[in-house]
Amino acid sequence: MKTVETGHSRRITLKDIAKRLDVSHATVSRALNRPEDPLISEATRLRVQQVASEMGYRPNLAARSLATGRTGLFALWLWSEGIPNSYHANVSQLMNSAAQSHSYQLLVNLTNRNTLAQSKSQLFDAWHVDGIIAHEAGPAIQAQFHSVARPSVPVVTSGAYHLLEGFDRVEVDVEAGAVLAMEHLLAIGRRRITYVTDDLAHRKDDPRFKAYSDLLDGNGLKAEFIDVPNYRAGVRSQIREHVRQYGVPEALLCHNDDIAIAAYRGLCDLGVRVPDDTAIVGCDGIEDTEYLEVPITTIAQPLGKLCELACQFLEQRIEDPSRPLQRARLNAELVIRASTGGSSLPPYSPL
Numbered sequence: 615m616k617t618v619e620t621g622h623s624r625r626i627t628l629k630d631i632a633k634r635l636d637v638s639h640a641t642v643s644r645a646l647n648r649p650e651d652p653l654i655s656e657a658t659r660l661r662v663q664q665v666a667s668e669m670g671y672r673p674n675l676a677a678r679s680l681a682t683g684r685t686g687l688f689a690l691w692l693w694s695e696g697i698p699n700s701y702h703a704n705v706s707q708l709m710n711s712a713a714q715s716h717s718y719q720l721l722v723n724l725t726n727r728n729t730l731a732q733s734k735s736q737l738f739d740a741w742h743v744d745g746i747i748a749h750e751a752g753p754a755i756q757a758q759f760h761s762v763a764r765p766s767v768p769v770v771t772s773g774a775y776h777l778l779e780g781f782d783r784v785e786v787d788v789e790a791g792a793v794l795a796m797e798h799l800l801a802i803g804r805r806r807i808t809y810v811t812d813d814l815a816h817r818k819d820d821p822r823f824k825a826y827s828d829l830l831d832g833n834g835l836k837a838e839f840i841d842v843p844n845y846r847a848g849v850r851s852q853i854r855e856h857v858r859q860y861g862v863p864e865a866l867l868c869h870n871d872d873i874a875i876a877a878y879r880g881l882c883d884l885g886v887r888v889p890d891d892t893a894i895v896g897c898d899g900i901e902d903t904e905y906l907e908v909p910i911t912t913i914a915q916p917l918g919k920l921c922e923l924a925c926q927f928l929e930q931r932i933e934d935p936s937r938p939l940q941r942a943r944l945n946a947e948l949v950i951r952a953s954t955g956g957s958s959l960p961p962y963s964p965l
Contacts, residue, residue, distance in 0.1 A: 642662050687743040704917060706720075708921040709747065746768070783941055786946055795825075850877070853876070854880045871897060875903065916945070
């Protein structure tokens with residue numbers, strides 16, 4: 615940090631810059647905080663910005679928040695049961711990039727059922743943010759704001775489930791992708807198709823579960839479930855135990871790609887061949903699925919587009935609270951790979 619006159623390291627203030635330039639504090643404030651202010655000439659604005667940079671000035675966000683009523687912060691509330699997986703890391707990274715492109719910084723809060731009771735007993739004063747993106751975290755928002763009609767800050771809800779009614783939303787149609795996956799498995803002759811998921815007791819309303827159940831019922835087939843832990847080592851062990859006890863299913867439809875990857879590893883431990891003995895389909899489209907000896911077919915979600923739209927909707931809601939509800943529905947894509955008999959190579963995608 616550069617210093618001003620005293621030789622002691624401290625935060626550079628607007629008054630320091632004003633003194634160096636021999637201008638008023640108000641002029642410096644307008645030049646740095648309100649660049650479109652007609653009272654500030656372009657030459658003055660550029661001179662103030664240059665000197666501020668040379669002196670190592672960093673904005674005082676707390677002071678700016680008091681002056682403007684804005685913090686420059688978005689909060690991402692991410693529903694994450696158990697150990698966060700690759701999907702959550704991907705959403706966090708993509709949402710952070712999207713927020714930065716809109717000149718916002720991102721704070722991430724992992725929410726789940728264990729945090730709901732705590733939320734109900736606390737007021738929303740831990741984070742002062744301009745808006746919240748609730749990614750599949752509708753129950754957390756409802757628990758946090760249970761005593762008020764609407765949250766005190768704008769909320770955009772996103773994802774494939776746990777969405778909120780009456781709010782801006784970016785939704786992924788995972789059910790349609792799961793229908794495509796089931797139709798693909800049935801088309802390649804698989805009849806004993808097992809649904810592999812963690813937290814099975816709470817999956818009845820999940821769109822993947824619904825697609826699985828409906829397609830089996832429509833074809834007169836019996837449903838079969840494997841309820842696994844929410845971490846890869848536990849899934850690997852549970853798959854081995856299930857196969858030893860009940861034999862090898864003809865196909866596995868997995869709730870997410872982390873489960874699919876761990877299930878694949880468990881099958882390999884037993885010498886089960888994929889896709890000869892059983893086929894595997896995951897969901898989310900994380901990059902790891904491409905880099906196995908047998909790449910895994912997956913229901914890929916357009917997460918980059920989802921994150922960009924969520925940040926765009928939130929910024930527009932902040933700027934105009936009265937605007938009509940904003941809605942977007944994105945399609946998931948079935949990416950067929952070697953785990954269901956497709957090509958072992960990913961499709962060529964030029965940069």
